[in-house]
Amino acid sequence: MKLINRLFAPVAGLVLLLTPLLAFAQTATLKIASPQRGSWEGAIPELGQQAGIFRKHGLELEILYTAGGGETLQTVVSGAVDVGLSAGTLSVMGAFQKGAPLRIIGASSSGSPEVFWIAKADSPIKSVADAAGRTMSYSTSGASSHIAVMRFIEQFKVAAKPTATGSASATLTAVMTGQVDMGWAVAPFGLKEIADGKVRIIAYAKDIEAVRKQTSRVQIVNTDVLTRKRDLIDRYAKAYDETLDWMYSNEDALKRYLAFSGFDEAAVRETLKNFIPKWSLQTQSVNGIDEAMEDAVKYKYLTKPLTKEELGVLIQTQPFNK
Structure with a gap:
């Protein structure tokens, strides 16, 4: 019996070792x-x-x-x-x-440090305070970018027009073609266009204290x-x-x-x-x-x-x- 135990002990140990791998x-x-x-x-x-x-x-x-x-x-x-x-x-x-x-x-x-809003470089909009009557975009209804837009409107007491523009890439196109005044973005979307001087950042989600927390x-x-x-x-x-x-x-x-x-x-x-x-x-x-x-x-x-x-x-x- 001792001989059998000695023979099978390594096998039993190998089975235990392989059990997690076998499960996957x-x-x-x-x-x-x-x-x-x-x-x-x-x-x-x-x-x-x-x-x-x-x-x-x-x-x-x-x-x-x-x-x-x-x-x-x-x-x-x-x-x-x-x-x-x-x-x-x-x-x-x-x-x-x-x-x-x-x-x-x-x-x-x-904390949303990666989310921001952009406008074309030649836009008169410098900040959210200039957004009265202008379109300010978010991705889809109920998304975090949608909540941020509503917070911006409340915080700056400005009558911007919340507008759904879908994905970040679609929004960048909408900004460049003038379909929306202020487009939401998430880095690295838009950073090359910023570096090239085509658009500029007008607001960050982290500008809102509640968002940072x-x-x-x-x-x-x-x-x-x-x-x-x-x-x-x-x-x-x-x-x-x-x-x-x-x-x-x-x-x-x-x-x-x-x-x-x-x-x-x-x-x-x-x-x-x-x-x-x-x-x-x-x-x-x-x-x-x-x-x-x-x-x-x-x-x-x-x-x-x-x-x-x-x-x-x-x-x-x-x-x-x-």
Whole structure:
């Protein structure tokens, strides 16, 4: 018996060692809605998949690119995708209060340092204070850029005209062709045009104090998806964070992003240096919840603030609330 034990002990140890690998031998697929194809934040699933990080966690991603957070929210509510990135926090809270089957599994962006508004270089508009009667764009209804426009109008007490213009690339075209007076942008979109003197920045989202303190965009899943695929969502969250660490520490990530996005290298390096610090993309903490709910009530996304119990159900950040 001792001889048998000695013979089989190494085999048993090998089985234990390989068990996690065997569990991921069959990769599972998750459908992801990511906004603004080409943006640094929206490229996290794409770059992580290219680098093999999600596959290491037993996942294959099918990535759908949307025009903004409002569209992302709709795809998750309908069950068309499993995970939605960068959905506007206020919109998510409002949809949840109305009974939408949603859960927040992580933050996407906090402080919004990368979001700004541009006007043509020859425009008479110098700041939001000059925006009376002018169009000021956002991506889609309910997106974080939409909330920021409404905050600008309130803060500067100026009768600008909120206008949906879709993706950042479409908005840049709308600004250049005079279809909109002030277009929203997210770095590195627009930075080359700024450097070339074609457009200029007239406002930053971080100019609004409330924005600086809040998580403006979150990652969401359909409640049914979280119930049926909790293990996959757990793996996804780990792979996402691992990808984020890699993107801020490895030049290969920058090379892959340049090839994927087509952006000028100087604009991307400026983006990482001055617009998107790693802390702004942290996933663990949804910040400024009380202030966000105040805004949500003010802008009629919520009829009343969510209770502590409701927030405990809605926000399922890692490690998942039980």
